[in-house]
Amino acid sequence: xxxxxxxxxxxxxxxxxxxxxxxxxxxxxxxxxxxxxxxxxxxxxxxxxxxxxxxxxxxxxxxxxxxxxxxxxxxxxxxxxxxxxxxxxxxxxxxxxxxxxxxxxxxxxxxxxxxxxxxxxxxxxxxxxxxxxxxxxxxxxxxxxxxxxxxxxxxxxxxxxxxxxxxxxxxxxxxxxxxxxxxxxxxxxxxxxxxxxxxxxxxxxxxxxxxxxxxxxxxxxxxxxxxxxxxxxxxxxxxxxxxxxxxxxxxxxxxxxxxxxxxxxxxxxxxxxxxxxxxxxxxxxxxxxxxxxxxxxxxxxxxxxxxxxxxxxxxxxxxxxxxxxxxxxxxxxxxxxxxxxxxxxxxxxxxxxxxxxxxxxxxxxxxxxxxxxxxxxxxxxxxxxxxxxxxxxxxxxxxxxxxxxxxxxxxxxxxxxxxxxxxxxxxxxxxxxxxxxxxxxxxxxxxxxxxxxxxxx
Numbered sequence: 469x470x471x472x473x474x475x476x477x478x479x480x481x482x483x484x485x486x487x488x489x490x491x492x493x494x495x496x497x498x499x500x501x502x503x504x505x506x507x508x509x510x511x512x513x514x515x516x517x518x519x520x521x522x523x524x525x526x527x528x529x530x531x532x533x534x535x536x537x538x539x540x541x542x543x544x545x546x547x548x549x550x551x552x553x554x555x556x557x558x559x560x561x562x563x564x565x566x567x568x569x570x571x572x573x574x575x576x577x578x579x580x581x582x583x584x585x586x587x588x589x590x591x592x593x594x595x596x597x598x599x600x601x602x603x604x605x606x607x608x609x610x611x612x613x614x615x616x617x618x619x620x621x622x623x624x625x626x627x628x629x630x631x632x633x634x635x636x637x638x639x640x641x642x643x644x645x646x647x648x649x650x651x652x653x654x655x656x657x658x659x660x661x662x663x664x665x666x667x668x669x670x671x672x673x674x675x676x677x678x679x680x681x682x683x684x685x686x687x688x689x690x691x692x693x694x695x696x697x698x699x700x701x702x703x704x705x706x707x708x709x710x711x712x713x714x715x716x717x718x719x720x721x722x723x724x725x726x727x728x729x730x731x732x733x734x735x736x737x738x739x740x741x742x743x744x745x746x747x748x749x750x751x752x753x754x755x756x757x758x759x760x761x762x763x764x765x766x767x768x769x770x771x772x773x774x775x776x777x778x779x780x781x782x783x784x785x786x787x788x789x790x791x792x793x794x795x796x797x798x799x800x801x802x803x804x805x806x807x808x809x810x811x812x813x814x815x816x817x818x819x820x821x822x823x824x825x826x827x828x829x830x831x832x833x834x835x836x837x838x839x840x841x842x843x844x845x846x847x848x849x850x851x852x853x854x855x856x857x858x859x860x861x862x863x864x865x866x867x868x869x870x871x872x873x874x875x876x877x878x879x880x881x882x883x884x885x886x887x888x889x890x891x892x893x894x895x896x897x898x899x900x901x902x903x904x905x906x907x908x909x910x911x912x913x914x915x916x917x918x919x920x921x922x923x924x925x
Contacts, residue, residue, distance in 0.1 A: 471540045476533040484522040495544040503535035548573030549702040560680030560692035579694040590758035595823040599635035599888035602810035610823035612758040614791040617771040627885045634671045644709040647675045650696035653720025689724035704764030716771035738782045792818040806882040835913040847873025
């Protein structure tokens with residue numbers, strides 16, 4: 469039952485105050501009916517006795533509060549969901565942006581979702597192949613995991629996001645795989661890049677796109693990732709699909725949260741962000757996972773640009789606490805022409821050990837991963853030493869490690885944005901690089917695997 473009020477007292481920017489309200493709830497959806505019949509949307513941000521503060525989704529220009537009415541709908545924001553959403557492009561509020569007809573809903577769901585009972589969660593332990601060696605070989609993504617990408621301004625995280633969305637798959641069986649892609653606060657050109665890339669490669673057929681543009685309202689930016697996650701939950705837990713959710717850019721989301729918080733005159737926390745930023749991010753990230761008795765799962769890859777390239781900034785800092793690791797992009801590698809510029813040493817997937825090994829990837833995966841990490845770390849040290857003291861200061865073995873580091877970046881990490889490597893190709897390339905080093909240096913690999921996989925020349 470709708471409740472209508474003609475008691476709009478004032479409008480300040482995107483905020484509106486309505487007097488004399490009864491039974492109104494936080495987050496409730498509001499229709500503002502203008503004198504000419506036009507309807508604008510908003511939601512309840514705050515309730516104080518009989519006053520409600522409403523955040524408008526659109527601007528308040530031309531709104532006449534004398535003749536306008538506020539209609540409270542009795543429910544929070546909802547999304548109409550259906551299997552037919554696959555292959556479609558929507559805006560940040562779930563309206564079609566591709567010129568197609570509105571979705572005929574199989575269900576209408578609250579975009580805030582429902583918390584997953586921790587006891588009902590299943591442990592993530594199934595390998596997802598992204599086709600990118602630096603992720604599959606060294607920082608493996610596991611089904612049901614939350615693995616963010618920490619980027620920097622100007623780095624090609626959009627290309628990496630598109631590549632993962634295009635190539636990701638669960639190996640073995642005939643499991644249904646879908647991608648839900650949410651672009652938050654991006655430019656029109658970026659939006660067109662994603663749409664065109666997915667259409668060109670045919671990935672659009674298994675993808676649902678939600679695109680929120682930079683000139684869309686801040687409140688829509690806050691709703692966009694929740695729209696995407698609601699769609700993902702339906703596809704995963706109602707339709708039994710493995711769903712990969714890619715959210716880019718979380719920094720734009722946090723900026724919108726700060727903007728709304730400032731408009732509400734809340735006491736700011738670190739760097740002006742609201743004190744509840746951690747809780748708010750957790751309500752999104754924790755919607756990933758697997759549930760006992762359900763075929764489907766949600767795996768999340770949030771992408772964020774670190775302001776001022778600072779890992780200790782509140783957004784990457786809090787994201788790191790909530791998620792299971794991080795993939796870090798490097799400006800130095802990008803300057804060298806390495807793409808994707810993934811810096812494997814500070815990157816980490818905390819669940820990688822659960823998704824690799826015999827029956828999942830291959831028996832030698834863990835050993836070769838550890839050996840490649842160790843050799844690359846020592847190789848970088850040797851290169852730094854050579855830059856300070858000259859190559860003459862290096863031993864013959866050190867020179868081999870320096871050569872290994874060079875070839876590792878050139879061949880293993882630098883695969884470009886079009887190459888899709890199977891895990892077997894990634895592991896074979898790792899063994900090929902380990903040939904640069906003497907066998908006596910391969911201390912982290914079992915002798916049986918050296919005999920089996922290190923071919924004799």
